[in-house]
Structure formats: C-alpha cells, structure tokens
Amino acid sequence: MATATQTQTGVINLQEERRQPQSMTRIVVRRFFAHRMAVFGLILLVLIVLYVTVGAAFFSEDYANKTNVRSKFEAPGAEFPFGTDSVGRDVMARTIYGGQISLAIGVVAMSISVTLGTLVGLAAGYFGGLVDAILMRLVEAILTIPLLILLLLLSRALMEISSATTVILGREISVTVVVIVIIIGLTSWMGLSRIVRSMVLSLKEQEFVVAAHSMGAGKARIIFGHILPNCIAPILVSATLEVGVAIVIEAALSFLGFGVMPPTATWGNILNGARQSIDDLWWLWVAPGALIMATVLAINFIGDGLRDAFDPRSIK
Amino acid sequence: MVKSLRFITLALVLLLLTVGAVGAQDGSVLVIGWEQEPPKLSPWGDNTFGSLIYGFTNRDLWDWDVNREIYPVMAAEIPSFENGGVVTLENGNTQVTVKLREGMKWSDGEEVTTADCLFQHELLMDPTKGAIQRGNYPDVVESFQVVDDYTFVITYNKPWPDWSNDAPPSCYLPAHVLQPVLDAEGTIDNAAFALGEGVVGYGPYVFESWEVGSQITLTKNPLWDLEPAKFDTIILRFITDTAQMLNALEAGEVDVTFNWSDDLVDSYSSIEGVEVFKTDGVYGDAIWMNVANYKGTGEAHPILGDPKVREAIIRAIDRATLAEELVGVGVGVPKSWTPEQFWGPDLPFWDYDVEKAKALLDEAGWVDSNGNGTRDKDGMELVLRFFTTTRQIRMDYQVVIQEYLNEVGVGTQLLPIPSNILFAAYADRGILQTGDFDLAIFALSSNALSPAFSAPDWFGCDQTPNPEDPTGNNGWGSCNPEFDRLDLEVAAEVDPAKRLELAHQAQIEFFNMGFWHGLYLRPTWYAVDTTTVLVDDEVKNLGTLASNYFNHIEYWQPAQ
C-alpha cells in the first residue's frame, strides 16, 4: 500500500525496493517521533521495562516469594513501599517479578500470534486456490467462537496438563504460563492473517513482483524478500497492540480462575487476589492495577503512533 | 441512522415493559447472600449446597444443639435403652423403635406418617432410584418395618451405636409427592420437585419460588408446629463473587453473609451496623501424603514411604502459628480426623521442631550431597509434587509451607488446581485417585458426633483404585489392617466407655499410617446486619453441626 505509488517499472523498481526500507524507515521514525502520544507511550513503556528489570537487581526472587505470616497486610511504609499481601510478601517485589512474567506473556503470545497470522496470510494470499479456501475457512471457524469463550474452553481442557512446574531461564514457573501464552497466541492471529492476505493479493499483481517472477526469483524469495517487507506496517502495528491484549487477557483469565497459577506471580493474578480489598487494602490492587493500565496504555499509544506513521494519508 | 436509533430505543422500551412490574414483598424479609447457586434442589441427590436449603424447609427426626445434645424434632422422643426405644437383639444387633409425633403436617396439608420414612428407606437401599448420598446405609441396615402410622422399627445388621447420626432412619421427604414419580419413572432423578416445582416440606419455612440465576424465595410455613418462624420471607440471593458479596452487605442488599474466608474478617467488621461472629468448624484441612501408592503403582513411596521423612516434613512446619495467623485467633491444629471430644489422652502429635526435622532427614539418608540446597539420596532429589485446590486459604498455606520445607532442604512444586481435577474419578485421571501426587491439602468432612472414622472407602486397605477395580478412594495407598479392624469395632461397640477406649487405640493406629496431618478446623464466619436482624446469643450459638449453616433459622428474628 505504502509503496504502491512509488514503484514504476521493472529493474529500477527492484533497486528502489531495496533502497526503500531505509528511506521508508526514516520517514516512519520521523513521523512516529512527531506523534506526542506515541512518544509518551514509548517513554512510559521504557520506564515499566526498567522497573521490572532494574528492580530485579534490588530484590532477589527468593525475597519476592519470602512469606512472613506475622506481617501480613501491612500498609505501605518505609520497609514495604507497596505494603504486604495475605502471607506477608512484599507487594513491590512481587509486582517486579510478576511484571516480568506478564510482559513475557505479552511478548511471547504476540510472537506466536504474529508469526502464525503472517504465515497464514502470506500462504493464503500468495498460493490462493485450495490453500486459500482451507485457511480462510479455518479463520472463519475460529472467529465464529467469541475469544473469551474459546480461551476459557481451551484453558479448561488444558488445565490437567498444566498441573506441573517447569524451569525457564533459571526460574521455576507454573506450566500454566506456557499454556496461557500458547492459547492466547493460537486464538489471536486471525485478524492479522486476513489483513496480510488482502495486502498480498494486491501486491502480487504489482509490477515489481511480476518482474521478480519473470527474472526467475524463487517463491520463498518473492514471498519473504519482496512481499513480506511491504506488509510490515500492519504486522508491526498489530504486533504492538497484541502485547497489550495478551496482558489484559491474562488478567481476565485470572479473575475467572483460569489464569496463571500461584506460586508464579503475574500482575493479573496479584490484582485478582486483591479484588476483595478494593476499599480497605487498597495497596494490594493499586500497584498491579496501575502497572497493567500503564503498560496497556503505553502500548496502545505506540500502536496508534505506528499506525499513523505508516499511513501516508494521515497528514501532519 | 437517526431513524434506526429511534427504532432501537423503542424496541428497548418495549422490552423493558414486557418485563413487567411486580410489587415488593410485604412483612419482614431476611436476605441471605448465597455464594453458589445450587444446580437443583434435590435433597436426595448430589450437592451439598442444594441440600443446605433444606435447613430452612425440612427437618428430620432429631437434631443436635450447640452442645451436641440430641433433641427430638419429628420424633416424639429420642429412642434410648431406658425408654425401650433401642434394644440389643439376641444376636447382638441393634434395633431402634421410633415414634413420630402425631398431627405433623407437610406444607401442603398432608399428614406426616411412617409411610414417608418407609419411602426414604426404600430410596436409600437401591442405588438406581436416585439417592446418591447413601453412605453406608444399605450396608448396615437389615430391615425396616412399619408398625402403624406413627411407629416404625429399624433393625441394623450389627451392633450400631451410631444409629442416630450414621445411617439413621429419616423422614424428611414427602412420600405422597415423590412415590408417584418413582412408580412412574423408576427413579426420582428427574422429579419436578428438585427443580423447584411443587416442593413440599416440614420445616419453619416453605419453598416458594426459584428465579434461576437470581434468588430462591422461602416463606413462613403456617403448618409448622414447633418454634415458629419470625421472618415472613427469607430470600437466598445468589452472589458469586466474594468481593461483591461484601459490597452487597454494605449496600444493604443482603442482610446476612456466611461461610467466607478469614481474611475478610477485618473488612466485614469495619462495616457500620454489621456484627461478625463465628461458629466452630466441621471442615478440617489437612496435609495428605502419598505413602504407598507411588505414581499409582500401589508401591511404597520412595520418599514418603519412610516414616522418618514424614515426621521430618511435619515437624518442619509450624502448624500452630499458621492456624493462628492465617485462619484465625484461637484456631487450633487437629490431632486426629475424628472430633476433638473423642481424642485419647496419649494421642501422638508432631510439634514444630526444625532441628529434629533436619536430624530425622539426615538419619533417613537424605543429605544435600550436591550442594544445590535440596537434599538427595541415591541420585534422587527430595522434591515433592504438592497439590491443593484453588481456595485462597489453601494456596496461602501452600506457599508458606513451601518455605518451611525449603528451610530443611525439602523442595516442593506447588500445584494448585481446580477441585474437579484433583478429585476426578480414576477413569478421568483424577490426581488423588491415580496417586499422581506426593503431598496435597484438602478437607474431608468427618462425622462430628461419632468417634468412629467410618470411612472405609478412604482409609481401608483394599480401597486403592487400580485398573482392575476402580472403586475405592484410597489414592494414598495407606494400609493398616489393625486400624481397619479397630475402626469396625468402634463402629459396632455399644458400651460407651469401651467404645472410647477402642477409639483411642484406633486414633493411634490411624496416626501410625502417617498419611494424614491436620492443619486447622475452618470456623464458619457470619456477618449480619444488625438493623434487620436481632443478633442475640441464641443466634450466635447456632452451631454448624453437620455443615448445615441455618438449621436453627426459626430463632432468627427481626431487629426492633
């Protein structure tokens, strides 16, 4: 879409095509940084990432899991800036380690969803015919069931295999994390696949692709070398937004009792554990609630900024 | 666009109008917040929360007060050896003659007679007729004879001192309503009764209506002839979210909430005009250990099979402090599965003692030879798969216990899972049934009135489910023939002193099996709005015997 007006003829176009990403990138970056909300979002997100990474240098994970039943429900103070929970754990340390898991869930689920969505979209659009028909029927079938209904159903079915813990990057983590990442990823790629497919359909008729064909370029080279780079805009935007969606979904699943199981903390299950205490034990929910909100907000601002930056029609 | 909006508005208004207006309830109303809607109301069937409603609408032959003293309700008097109601037959078996009070009426005006008791007996004897909570009734009852409209005789096939509370005769179902259903369908499984149609009972309140998903309405039963009900209407309001239950009480939408967890005591107490009190619990959470059904093989557990390791693990946990801090002030640690009043004086108990725990583990050969912080032996790390359900208090216990165990070099994987997976049948790969666990926290309700364990299904030797025979519930593989023998003797010992003596021995044998270690007895909390309900000592002394939270509801009265 973005490059459609800039291509003209055969060989020259191919060269231009190679040059374009750079110049396009520069334009997009310039536009993105001109977008005030997007910049604000980016700064916010960087701060949150610093909180969960640099914060981990101050508190060990053992400390985050350290219980002390004699100091449960302590209000924020000098010792515990965010107070303590029902078994006397430091809420601040838990939001740091829980945040790592929440963000990881967002990023990994996004990677699964974007990879699937892109591959399915490319395949359906490029090969067409039966491949297209089967893949798009599959997309329709999944889209027929409301997302939350499908997620709950899958997590219910997989609950049994989730009853274990596993060691990832030196941390012992409930398998529910892995299961949730996978089911979020598997249930959220359909939208992107449709967008990518329609872009491929229009791109594949364009001269630079036709030219690449005639020059004997292989299918893989055409798909990944010529078509994919031109689909980068919607993929990036939807990847950004998907991270936020996954974090919110994890929190929603926690509320319904289908989320990440303790002892592994996430912002979602810390928040859910605090929901009886909206009034009197406010410190239990304010920190995880604010972190989820800030993260999702930041991600949406960034996504919005990216969309505008990629869109040649949004004039600034 | 504007037109379609107008249309939608109109449609909505019409929809609202069709809902219709119904006038408010007259008279005094008590609204009780109910955390879980029963799927159906069958008292003969399969759900505790559904049968709870029968505390309002149905009473049985006798009941117990807060001091666990038995008193007659439908019975004219409590049968005893003294009044000739209980006799020991020549063969030693127990026979009980029960006289009903005359003139009792079901809420539809029919008289209560022994035909109702006979109906229930027949229901309990046959598994295909629809009764599910049959317990050991069909195993211990030999015969049931109706003498006249107000007298029947039940004969047990063994000496049966627990006849009043274990496999007792029962008369709370109206035969004149259910017998025709049974005759027509062969089962009362699908009786309309269970779905709230034509419900008939003998109790202070009578069932009026059930708005699915919203509430159940009960009204005062004018035909009830004992202590009269004080409220005209009682509404059981379904509020599934615990946070919203608290809000509903504060907002005055419900007057009573109950059975909530201890961490809410402060929140409830801080609400103006609300009084909070508790009654003794009957549900005791415990740590259950897989001692001899390692991975479902029926073989000794390589770690927990060793009594020293079991003792070390329990000694490493400060159960007294946990009960005090996590469950509530004054909550103690149960020493045995049966109720406290039957405990023997020399009942063993493993106190908190970290040094002893470490020493025991060393002795058993578990040492941290590779320096990773976890003990090991013959290349096997001392790491246990530790299950529980998703109840908050249990998950809290889990994380704290994990830390206590880390302290002595015992590693745990914490696995909280929904109870339906933990308790699933063998064929559905239930965690307990298939022995796929090392440690677990959960509760089984015990009989609050008897010193007998009477749960051979759970504790007996040949009750470990396996592919050849999936019956039985003993997923931890415990087996102590001496315990099995003693427990049968306790159940069948008529002489109280001798019985207690045997029970004390059985408790020690139970302890020696080593798979059960009490954590706490969960008290039942109530929060009551004092502007609607008069909360006096009588109300507070309700007792929650037999896990029925409202079986003295007729004493609850409006404030002012």
Next chain:
Amino acid sequence: MGKYIIQRVLQAVPLVFIITLLVFILMKISGDPLGYLAQDPRVTERDRLVLRAKYGLDDPLAMQFVYWVFGDKGLERQVDIEKDGEIDFTVVGERNGIIRGDFGESIRFRKPVTEVIGQFLPNTLLLGTTAFVVTIILSLVIGVFAALRQYTLTDNIITAGTFITYSMPVFLLALILVQIFSIQFRRWGLPSLPVSGMYDPRGDQSVDELVRHMILPVASLALINIAGWSRYIRSTMLEVINSDYIRTARAKGISERRVIFLHALKNASLPLVTLIGLNLPFILSGAVITETIFSWPGMGYMYINALDQFDASLVVAFVLMIAVAVVVFQLLTDVVYAWLDPRIRYD
C-alpha cells in the same frame, strides 16, 4: 444472489460441524463432571461409578459423540462396576440426538440444555443489547468529535480517556465503579446504585429497579468497548472528511454542520453498519466477566458455571448456538450490504 446464499450455507455446514466436534472433544477431555462428589463421604465411590455409568460417561469418546449427534434411544448398556464379570444393572439410552433436535441434558441442572439456555438468554440479550446501543451512540459522538478536532488537545484528551478505561481489566473497572457509585455514594448519603443482580432482592421488580440495576454493568461494558469503536469511527470519519467529495461539498459553501452530519456521517456509516451486523451475534455469548461480577443471570454466568462443572452438553450447545448465529448474521450482513450498495455483486 440466491446461488451465493446457498453456497454460503453449504460452506457453513461443515464449518459448524467441525466446531461442534472440537468443542465436544475439548469438553470431554477436560475433566470429570462428577468429581465434586468425591469430597462427600456420604457418597461412596461405588455409587459415583454407578452414576457415571448411568450418564454414559464410561462410553468411548467417539461413541459419546455419535450418541450425542444421532441419539442412543433404546441402546442397552450392561454395567459392571467392580469389573468382576458380573453385570450389576442395565442402562437404557434415552437420547434422540441433535439431528432430531435433542441437544441433550445438562448434567448438573438435569434439564434439557435448551431449557437451561432459554432461562438465561433473555437476560443476556437485555444487558448485551443495551450496552451495545450505548456503546455505539457514545462512540459515534466521541469518534465524530475527535475526528473533527484531529490532533488538538481535545482529541488527545478524549483518546487518552477512552484508552484509560480500555486498558483496565474489566473486573477492576467494575469493582471500582461499584466502590464509587454503590459504596462511597451511600456513605456520603447520596443516592447510590445497586451492587448486583437484576432486581431488588426484596421483590420490587419494577422497570425502574431494572434500569437502576443495569446502569453499572452497562457502564462497565460500554467503557471497555468505547475505545475500540470510537477509534474506528474517528478514522473512518477522517477518511471521509479528507475525501474529495467532502472537500467539494465544503467548497460549495454548504454549512459545516450539514457537511458533517448529512454527507460525511452518511458515507461513514456504511462500513459501520456492516461492523455492527457482524458484532451483533456475539451479544448472545454474554459478557462472562461483567455478568459474574454483577451476578447477572445471563449466558456468561451460565457458561462459566457449565465450564466449572464440566457440563459438556451445555457448553457444546451454547457454542453451537453462537456459531450458527454468527454464520447467519454474516450472511444477513452480506445480503443487506448488497442491497444497500448496488455496486456490489456476488457471484
């Protein structure tokens, strides 16, 4: 057109069948619907196994599906609980199968699933439709307003506002609303809103009460959804406003108000109507979280209970119903779209 409709319907049949099969398998492998009985010592394990046999839970998975679809009426199953070769009793099947309109019985409610769904559906329609209408109206106002003031402070504030509610987990938003409008307002002596349910428990079932009970759940649903819809409307409006057509209209000196409301909005509404049509059937599924929080007796409340209780026939019937509704609405939307816009032709 007729041919197109037939083709779509024919495509939908295998689609719906596959969904049903998948959901059925997922439900069946998830757990034991009678697991809860194990905690009750009054229920012996033997009696639990008797029940399993009665409900046909011991049949092979494939046969359970076959019976569910085609029925098992008259089929005799000989049950041997102890597996000792001795037949304990015989169970005779009673189901007609979904092909004869029998969607089976809910294992926990012990009622036909259609009856169970029938009890919860009207409540969900009431809540869902109202929330949907409120969302669309507010989104239109916000979206159009933001589009007219693109990148101004107002636009940014509106955007930020909608995003803030959008980025909150819905249960937190709902509980905060309750805390403010039900609890704090009451403490301050202001008129407050009800916490849960559809009516006052004490029996005042007037429309007035219903509306009061609907405010917070509708507000929670709307606040979460407005962000997405208003962003969509904003961008559609921007596209139209920047089009040559509107520029021409403006150049012609037609009043700004007229340009926006008559021309721009009219042009932006076609894709909007499509999107609304495609989203309508999802109202049927209920709002699981909002209904749970507010104890609203709707489909979401029913679904989460059914999942908790492994009530397979109820869950499958529910998903099947939504799937069919979605397919029907897609078809309807296509037809209406073609009818509204004569440029579109389906082959």
